[in-house]
Amino acid sequence: MIKIFIDPGHGGPDPGAQGNGVSEEVVNLNVSLELARLLRNAGFDVRVYRTTSDENVLANKNADLRNRAETANRWGADYFISIHTNSSERPAAQGVEAYVYRLGTTSERLGQSIVNSVAENLGSVNRGVMQANFAVLRRTDMPAVLVELGYLTNATEALNLNSPAWQRAVAAAIFEGIVDYTGYPD
Numbered sequence: 001m002i003k004i005f006i007d008p009g010h011g012g013p014d015p016g017a018q019g020n021g022v023s024e025e026v027v028n029l030n031v032s033l034e035l036a037r038l039l040r041n042a043g044f045d046v047r048v049y050r051t052t053s054d055e056n057v058l059a060n061k062n063a064d065l066r067n068r069a070e071t072a073n074r075w076g077a078d079y080f081i082s083i084h085t086n087s088s089e090r091p092a093a094q095g096v097e098a099y100v101y102r103l104g105t106t107s108e109r110l111g112q113s114i115v116n117s118v119a120e121n122l123g124s125v126n127r128g129v130m131q132a133n134f135a136v137l138r139r140t141d142m143p144a145v146l147v148e149l150g151y152l153t154n155a156t157e158a159l160n161l162n163s164p165a166w167q168r169a170v171a172a173a174i175f176e177g178i179v180d181y182t183g184y185p186d
């Protein structure tokens, strides 16, 4: 069984990015739960760090990020997928992107597969995969990708990100990107 750890970004005392009346932690959670459902139906072993707004979320931000990575490490996840939603000071900023700790790795190839699938299936601008020194990427032992689904500060993308139908569609696109890279479990 391929073990996939899903990390819905933020939650608890940290709502994440806000834009156009939409809260990041809610979007991240909805998409993560739908992604988990699709992966389980396909035969993956899935664990989700938080399945509610505040489950497992520690009050201290750094301790919480460390705990997310360490929970995945202890479980022995094969892949770590962190789901986030972006914001920018420029309202025109839009599109899907992903972050990995090192380029030229399995993480980058998995991230590219996910970003390409989201861009192709949802029509989002493809901003590619970039390097970032994020704690959940640095502290995880397995290939790890942090996906930014779109920009809450962009009026059009905020409408999409807040839509249950769009949330289901982007979860399906991420699922397809994962399966394109890993194949289905045996």
Ligand SMILES: [Zn+2]
Pocket (backbone or CB within 6 Å): 009, 010, 016, 017, 024, 084, 085
């Ligand atoms: Zn975030």
